[in-house]
Amino acid sequence: MMNKTMLSLIAVLMCCNSLFAQTPTLVYHDAREFPVIGQYHQETNYNRLPAKYEKTVRPAVWALSRNSAGIAIRFRTNATTIGARWKVLNNTSMNHMTATGIRGLDLYALVNNTWQFVNSAIPENGFNSERAILKKGDSTWREYVLFLPLYDGVDSLSIGVNAGALIEKPQQPLLLDKKPIVYYGSSIAQGGCATRPGMAYTNILVRLLQRPIVNFGFSGNGMFETAVGEAICETDPSLIVIDCNPNTSPELIHERAVKLVTQLRACKPQTKILLVENYMYEHGYFEKDVRDIVFRKRAELKKAYNDLLKAGVKNLYYLGGDGFLGEDHEGTVDGVHPTDVGMERFAAHILPTLRKLTKDQ
Numbered sequence: 001m002m003n004k005t006m007l008s009l010i011a012v013l014m015c016c017n018s019l020f021a022q023t024p025t026l027v028y029h030d031a032r033e034f035p036v037i038g039q040y041h042q043e044t045n046y047n048r049l050p051a052k053y054e055k056t057v058r059p060a061v062w063a064l065s066r067n068s069a070g071i072a073i074r075f076r077t078n079a080t081t082i083g084a085r086w087k088v089l090n091n092t093s094m095n096h097m098t099a100t101g102i103r104g105l106d107l108y109a110l111v112n113n114t115w116q117f118v119n120s121a122i123p124e125n126g127f128n129s130e131r132a133i134l135k136k137g138d139s140t141w142r143e144y145v146l147f148l149p150l151y152d153g154v155d156s157l158s159i160g161v162n163a164g165a166l167i168e169k170p171q172q173p174l175l176l177d178k179k180p181i182v183y184y185g186s187s188i189a190q191g192g193c194a195t196r197p198g199m200a201y202t203n204i205l206v207r208l209l210q211r212p213i214v215n216f217g218f219s220g221n222g223m224f225e226t227a228v229g230e231a232i233c234e235t236d237p238s239l240i241v242i243d244c245n246p247n248t249s250p251e252l253i254h255e256r257a258v259k260l261v262t263q264l265r266a267c268k269p270q271t272k273i274l275l276v277e278n279y280m281y282e283h284g285y286f287e288k289d290v291r292d293i294v295f296r297k298r299a300e301l302k303k304a305y306n307d308l309l310k311a312g313v314k315n316l317y318y319l320g321g322d323g324f325l326g327e328d329h330e331g332t333v334d335g336v337h338p339t340d341v342g343m344e345r346f347a348a349h350i351l352p353t354l355r356k357l358t359k360d361q
Contacts, residue, residue: 026083026132026160029167031073034159037145037175037212038070040182040235046071046154048215049231057227061218068148069190070183070202070215074170078141079161082107082134084121089153091127096334097193099123103152106198107133108207110143110174115207118144120196127155143170145207147198150191151219179361180212181205181354182235184228185243185276188346189217193337201338204347209354211238222247224256226263233267238361239354240264240271245278245297245321253300254307261308261316270315272357275305276350277321282335294321317357324349 032044041050049057049065057065066089088103098104105121121131148154161167170176183189183202191200198204202213214235216228222244232240242260245253261273277298284290298321305318324346325331331342338346 024081024162026081027163027165028083028085028158028160031146031157031159034073034075034167034169035176037072037074038180038206038214040180040214040231046148046157053227053231056230057225058221060221061225061228064190064218064221066153067151067190068154069150069197069200069217070206070213071148071154072175072203072206072212073146073148073157073159074144074175075146075159075167076141076143076170076172077161077165077167078139079134079165079167080137080139081132081160081162081165082118082137082144083130083132083160084146084157085128085130085160086121086157087128087155088123088149089155092152094151094193096337097151098195100196101150101191101194101199103129103149104196105131105133105149106147106196106203108145108147108198110145110172113174115145117198120198123149132160139165143172143174145175147203150194150197150200174210175206175212178211178358179236179238180214181209181239181241181358182214182216182232182237183241183243184216184222184232185241186217186222186246187219188246188337189215189222189243190219191215191217192219193333193339194343195340199340199343201343201347201350204343205351205354208347208351209358211358218247220247224248224253224260226260229260229263232264237268237271238358239274240268241274241276241354243276243278245276245301248297250293250296250300253297254304257301257304258308261304261313265313272315272317274317274319274353274357275301276319277301279321279324282329282332285329317353319350319353 107118108115
């Protein structure tokens with residue numbers, strides 16, 4: 001007589017076989033057939049900077065620019081099953097951020113004019129992944145947006161739908177009909193350490209504002225650089241946000257901020273520019289050296305802002321660093337980078353300012 005362990009194993013295998021059998025074979029379509037948001041150039045890749053910048057920005061910035069943070073695909077389909085097949089550039093992993101946030105995908109559907117989370121495509125352990133994201137849905141036509149990895153690049157991406165379903169370019173103009181915000185910042189802006197791509201605060205803001213954001217967050221390398229400013233000058237933004245204090249030493253902030261804003265004002269005479277202070281890191285409440293550096297950085301940025309105003313720079317705005325992550329000190333994964341809770345708080349804090357500065361765009 002079979003023992004209970006063997007019977008249990010057979011039951012599990014039968015259940016798994018049943019589940020796999022329920023996922024139909026998908027017909028895949030190259031994601032480049034559909035509109036790409038959050039990418040300002042027209043190259044047929046998922047890089048944030050076009051190829052020519054490999055020769056002009058620092059190697060670290062170029063490498064990070066090949067991460068697809070902030071880039072997303074817009075489409076509509078009546079599919080009951082939706083999947084993705086993708087290959088990443090680096091197979092990156094980090095000890096303080098999930099694999100899904102680093103190199104996974106997030107699917108959202110438009111429901112009552114609001115983007116509602118559907119599911120994540122959790123990556124495999126290697127470069128290549130294939131996942132069903134939606135299974136056994138209904139055949140209602142819906143608009144979707146698929147957010148790409150935050151801390152890895154995408155070599156190729158295909159979207160799969162069940163046989164007989166249609167997939168096509170979006171019918172509604174949401175996320176396609178407004179000028180983007182360009183957000184230049186640090187690892188926090190790039191999305192560290194959201195658990196999944198849709199929870200990076202810039203991607204949260206995309207959905208809340210119904211406006212694309214060109215993410216120029218470069219982990220450890222958002223440093224007020226005019227080489228990046230050249231790329232910003234090539235965009236057509238509704239607003240430029242500069243949030244580079246976290247990665248820049250106090251001694252460099254004033255000079256670099258003035259130089260960058262002067263450059264941007266020359267190429268974008270009317271575009272509003274928002275300077276954002278760094279928030280206090282959690283250990284800064286206990287370590288005087290850290291606390292002093294945060295305050296020195298803020299003082300240098302505020303001095304740059306005031307000097308630019310005195311020089312006659314118009315449409316320049318400033319947002320202080322207090323209140324971004326709430327008051328309970330529970331918004332980070334490591335005292336610096338926001339968790340999903342911190343990301344939501346960051347987005348909620350900056351949202352009114354962004355709404356105000358882009359309301360006429």
